[in-house]
Structure formats: structure tokens, C-alpha cells
Amino acid sequence: MKEISSSEFEKEVLRGGKVVLDFYSTECPPCEAVAPKFESLAGMYGHEIKFFKIYRQQNRELADRLGVKSSPTLLFFDMGKEVTERLAGGIKRSEIIQNLNSMLPEARVNEIKAKITPQVSDYDVIILGGGPGGLAAGLYLCQAKINTVLVDISLPGGHVSTTHEVSNYPGFIDPQAGYMLSHNMSEQTKLCGTVFKVAVDVTKVDLVKREVVIDEFETIRAKRIIIATGTTPNLTGAKGERELKGKGISYCATCDAKYFVDKEVIVIGGGNSAVEESDFISKFASKVTIIHQFEAFTANKTAQEKLLANPKVHPIFLHEPRSFRKENDQMIVEIEDLKTKEIKTLKADGVFIFIGMKPNLGLFTDKLQLDQWGYIKTDDEMRTSIPNVYAVGDVISKKYRQITTAVADGTIAAISIAKDLD
Numbered sequence: 001m002k003e004i005s006s007s008e009f010e011k012e013v014l015r016g017g018k019v020v021l022d023f024y025s026t027e028c029p030p031c032e033a034v035a036p037k038f039e040s041l042a043g044m045y046g047h048e049i050k051f052f053k054i055y056r057q058q059n060r061e062l063a064d065r066l067g068v069k070s071s072p073t074l075l076f077f078d079m080g081k082e083v084t085e086r087l088a089g090g091i092k093r094s095e096i097i098q099n100l101n102s103m104l105p106e107a108r109v110n111e112i113k114a115k116i117t118p119q120v121s122d123y124d125v126i127i128l129g130g131g132p133g134g135l136a137a138g139l140y141l142c143q144a145k146i147n148t149v150l151v152d153i154s155l156p157g158g159h160v161s162t163t164h165e166v167s168n169y170p171g172f173i174d175p176q177a178g179y180m181l182s183h184n185m186s187e188q189t190k191l192c193g194t195v196f197k198v199a200v201d202v203t204k205v206d207l208v209k210r211e212v213v214i215d216e217f218e219t220i221r222a223k224r225i226i227i228a229t230g231t232t233p234n235l236t237g238a239k240g241e242r243e244l245k246g247k248g249i250s251y252c253a254t255c256d257a258k259y260f261v262d263k264e265v266i267v268i269g270g271g272n273s274a275v276e277e278s279d280f281i282s283k284f285a286s287k288v289t290i291i292h293q294f295e296a297f298t299a300n301k302t303a304q305e306k307l308l309a310n311p312k313v314h315p316i317f318l319h320e321p322r323s324f325r326k327e328n329d330q331m332i333v334e335i336e337d338l339k340t341k342e343i344k345t346l347k348a349d350g351v352f353i354f355i356g357m358k359p360n361l362g363l364f365t366d367k368l369q370l371d372q373w374g375y376i377k378t379d380d381e382m383r384t385s386i387p388n389v390y391a392v393g394d395v396i397s398k399k400y401r402q403i404t405t406a407v408a409d410g411t412i413a414a415i416s417i418a419k420d421l422d
Helices: 006-014 029-045 057-066 093-102 106-114 132-143 158-162 178-192 253-260 272-281 301-308 403-421
Strands: 002-004 018-024 050-055 073-078 081-088 119-128 148-152 195-198 202-206 211-214 218-227 231-233 264-268 287-291 313-316 319-327 330-337 343-348 350-353 357-359 389-391
Touching: 002 006, 006 018, 006 050, 006 057, 018 029, 018 093, 029 050, 029 093, 029 178, 050 057, 073 093, 081 093, 119 132, 132 148, 132 158, 132 178, 132 403, 148 218, 158 178, 218 403, 253 272, 253 350, 264 272, 264 343, 272 287, 272 301, 272 350, 287 319, 301 313, 330 350, 389 403
Parallel strands: 002 050, 018 050, 119 148, 119 218, 148 195, 218 389, 264 287, 264 350, 287 313
Antiparallel strands: 018 073, 073 081, 202 211, 211 218, 231 357, 319 330, 330 343
């Protein structure tokens, strides 16, 4: 692996045969996450494909000419021509391998695979998930000199990193951008000494044996495991939803309702969460239009009656969203009348979607004790039903799910574990 500058680009890349080029930046967590993967793969594929790194800030003219808009960005070349899909952001090892393999004959790929030596590493604690609960646990554990590794299938931060602004986290007078709050939490935990293995593929988790396999070949073992995998909002499936998440579409009224004072809002859903959160949003917004697929709300009767008596609230029943888009600062929502199939267009300043959350438990095959909604049951020290396995944050059974409650869970689990290991 070699570092080059723009003056060497033509010689090393365009006339260099098979090449992969990493545009990186400093003070860039995704760049730091991809660096060890890039280096290890250079050792595996380096005889067939040349690995180069280029510092984007000092080679901005070349980056602009190539259309590189973010760091890190990996470009793959063969005989001077760019091949395969570019990779950017939270890049997984498996994605790089897939691109590298596509540049080589199948027989050579099989030879490289055959030479891979499985790795095994031991820690005191494995934290699965890098949201506020996992990061707080990592911070307390590393300060207690507990050898800890944090594993996440994406970059650290959880839902907070996609939140526009956070104004109710203690210690900050001014509202904080969600991504910066996440970044600061992550950097504090990392600098303390917790090892980060992020944007990885989790191949297997054995909670009983306390073993986690990442990227197919690396097995991590520990004395304790903390599950901090969080939740995922249920999606409507309508066009544009994923692209506008955190950019006009929110899944948290407590987080974002305050930014819609005297503005118009659309809410999708009709269960308890949608009805209760719509009432909360109406304290700020001038108008709340609720889109629901059934002919009546499914929330509890008391909540329904309170909402329907609210003059700011305007329900539209028997309709579903079909697309979301943004024009200037306004959200454009297309909804379908389920009776007539007519498509109608609504405009608002923001959209909230409350059609349920699901705990992220897909990694686990071991039998955890869950509540009736599928969340992990824990005791007051965050222990689960499996010995030496803890759970914190939104993935556990509790009444309120906020950044502060997740941080509190992580703190409790870490202190409990530190005392146990001592």
C-alpha cells in the first residue's frame, strides 16, 4: 500500500494496471473505520491489485475532476478505466472484497480465499451496537480499565446521528446537531481506549459462548456481552422515504416537534404512538394532518377522543402514502385513497412517521427472554436471561426511549460489569 499525490495519479493509477484508490481525509471517522480494512486487504490482494491512498484535502482539484464528493471514497481501476461501483461512507469489508473479486479470475479469487487465516481475539467485554447506550457503556468500561471492543454493522451514533438537532441533552445550552453529538460521544469513547470495529458484517453471534464472528474470518471472544443494537422504525415503503430520513421525515416527536412551531405537519399512522405523538406535536405546529389506512384510529379510546377534540388536528382516513419528495423547504406527500384509488397531493413543512418500531434482534439465535412486544427483558442491573449477557438502550423493555435513558442504561451495565470482573 502506497500514498500518492495528484502528480502521480496518471503514472500509478491510469497506467498502473489493476488499482484501488482510497480518497481519505483527516478527522474523518468513516476514513478511520475503513483504513484497517484497506490495509489488511492490501496484504491479501496486493500481488494482483495495487492499493493506493490519496489525501483528499491536498488533492482537491483531482478529487473534483473525478467527481469525488466525500471521504472516504474508493475507486477501482483496470488498465486506466474505472470499473465496478464506487464505495463511499461507512464502507464494509465485504463490499471492498466483492469489488476486488470482480477484477480477478475466479480461480485466483479461490486461491486468495484459501490462504485466509482465521483470527481470534479476546476481550473482557463485547458491546454490540454503537448508539448512545453502547458508547456510554464503552466509556465507563474503558475508564475502569476493562478491555472492551465495540462492534457495529454501521458507523457509531445510532438514531442520534440522523437527528437534525438535539436540544434536550444535558450540558449543552444551544441545540446540538445530532451527528455532532454522536461524533463527540464516539470520539470520547474511542480516545478513552475502547476498540472500535465498525461498518463490519456480523456473521454470527453466540451469546452463550460469548463469541461474535465478524467479516467471516475474525472471531471475538469475551467474558461479558452488552447488547445495544437499538430499534429500527417501521417504514411505509413509499418512494423517497429512505432518502429523506432526517431531511424532512422524522420518527421522533420528542426530538423534532419543537422545530415546527407555527408550521404545518403531516403524521403517518393511527395507533397509540401516532395518536399520542400527534397530540404532542400539536403543541408546536399550527396544523397536524394525520394519514391513516383504516377508517378509524386503532389507538386507545381516551387518546383518540382527546386528539379528535383538538382543533389543530385533521385526520384523513382510508389513505396511504405513496411518495415523498422535497421542493425547496416543503415536503410534498402523495397519498392514495384506498377506496377510489385517487392520488392526492399534500404539502407540509415536515413529516412524522409512527407506524411502529422493531427491536434489532436479527443477529441473535439464542433464546432471550422478551416482553410481549419483542423487546429484551432485563433486571435493574441490565442483565438479561442469559448469564453474563446484558442489554441497554432502545432494544430493552421499558416505557421511555430517549438518548438520556440509553446513556443511563449503558452506565448501569458498565458499572455492574466492572464490579463483577473485579
